[in-house]
Amino acid sequence: MMTKMIDVANFAGVSTATVSRVLANDPKVKEKTKQKVLKAVDELNYIPNSLARNFRKRSSKNILVVVPTIANPLYPTIISGIQSVAREHNYQVILGDISRNFETELAYLELIRDKAADGVILLAAELPTEEFIEAIKGLPVVLGYRNTVKEENLHSTEDKRGENKRINIFPTVNINNVKSVECVIDHLVQLGHKKIAFFNGPKNSIVSIDRLKGYKQGLVKNGCSFEPELIYYGDWTMNAGYELALELLQSGNDPTAIFTVNDETAVGAIKALKENGLRIPEDIAIVGFDNIELAKFVDPPLTTIAQPKFEFGVHAMELLLKVMNGETISQENIVLESHLIIRESCGSKIKGD
Amino acid sequence: MMTKMIDVANFAGVSTATVSRVLANDPKVKEKTKQKVLKAVDELNYIPNSLARNFRKRSSKNILVVVPTIANPLYPTIISGIQSVAREHNYQVILGDISRNFETELAYLELIRDKAADGVILLAAELPTEEFIEAIKGLPVVLGYRNTVKEENLHSTEDKRGENKRINIFPTVNINNVKSVECVIDHLVQLGHKKIAFFNGPKNSIVSIDRLKGYKQGLVKNGCSFEPELIYYGDWTMNAGYELALELLQSGNDPTAIFTVNDETAVGAIKALKENGLRIPEDIAIVGFDNIELAKFVDPPLTTIAQPKFEFGVHAMELLLKVMNGETISQENIVLESHLIIRESCGSKIKGD
């Protein structure tokens, strides 16, 4: 019933080997033979069985993308970027949404071990444990948002040679979180703010750690004092932003500005602030991170850092292609540039004007 | 290097058939043999090659989910639902994001023809063409958001027997769009609104068509006049909502309320309305559809229809499982209930109070 390669071969009067070559675009086949085969393929409506092909070639043509949660609009855009290059190379994207249960992340690696996926892009950005590093060692993997961290942070029990070893012995793509946040602080200080709260993500996320570093450095650089009680930890959600703002309001700390680790946290915070009678930006300024589509539509429109989401995906997939191709044995680390988008959530004029 | 079944068999002193049976949990194997095999599997660190298995079983264990755009937060939630049951049955979900280019939808069906996917859930909700129907006929497919449409709408050239044929000879899952919108209109009329604009989706979307029907019926039922110039067509995005609201403002039509086809359209409209000095709900009421997470966080919090997104995915996948299992030859149509969530975007009191 299902026509197979041998049928095509018979119809065209050639061998299956030749049909296979034509389909693989082998330049060694004579043009005339090629036409005969193509005609037969067309005539018989032949569609190669990818199950057989994949089995033979030991490749699933699937790549796995693990995200913390697809509910964060950052990831769909990145995935689009990944898809766009994946499709060009005939890969399908399998989605691994771990709903922020990072323990389940490693379970997805099974897909590689059993050949159900040829490579993985891990976008989940928790602090890598030794177990994690051990697990991905040697696998065709690209890490997103996990940048270099010194070994001492890993609490390793054995530091054989005392050298300053770094964990990203894996290919990674990232944005310059530290610098981006410094830009935010620069901007805020320029507007007259000196007391800036930070609604961060979870403590154990590398992104949180890096953005905190940027926050600190930005403050110091601008001669502001760094006050740990101005740092709040959430979980990236609107809800967290809302709760954290409430907490801030209770605290008696009276920052004139808040920097939030992502736009969703900002949206939640804005709601709480407004509900408590604060005007934005007049009473308090706020700036987000990511520049999701919504940022433009909230009231007031959100000043934020735009990171190149689609490109992030493109780069990640291109890197993975290299890795799967064996091209990149050692690490390769891509760092993408972000930039500040100034809207209305911190006022366009110098504070106090 | 990679240990394979024969190695396990040798190690355990049995045949590959037995190993295969143990792995398939065949109850016919003696407990003792089973233990021996399991021990060998463990000892040798054996992981079955799913490529070989899939080839042999003629199944990819992939299911494809085609969405209009993953950027609409509705779909991630549905996909989560799909995943949750897919995973239980050892299926992986392949994501097909067509970025609203509905012409590309059919291209994804290739994945079934070449066995790269065992089944498809099509969530893209354009008006089905005859070509579309022809293309999916006989395939293991479940349609989401495409409900019954009479044949005359299809502009078929031949209506052999004049019978009232319906197109959903395919299994579908849907929500009751018509009734849901009627509820919205009821609510609005109860609040005193008589002139209600409708920011719809694209004309050729079934969802748009159904919601328009609900809008009309709701108006008629409540003794309001249906005015076609109060209907605006967009493309589901915040941007569309924004533009449409601007258009409405220019038009001189002065509705006291707007119903938008989805929450994102509502968010865009709210921005435009506010920018033009209108207060919501005092000057104009607005209600959305979907109840995405954001709905609660916009200012004012959005009254909207909550549809069971996760369950939608669960039902779709369960249906697909049946279809792939050959259980459902004829159609099966699941209709899920939605309900109105009252927040603040149309005021809690009777208009004029």
Next chain:
DNA sequence: CTGTTAGCGCTTTCAT
């Protein structure tokens, strides 16, 4: 209850 064996449909040496 277990083993033998014949493929699944394709790709890829190895010959020619």
Next chain:
DNA sequence: ATGAAAGCGCTAACAG
């Protein structure tokens, strides 16, 4: 430039 043929690793008759 093409063909013959040997599998890839597993499952499923079938036989015992």
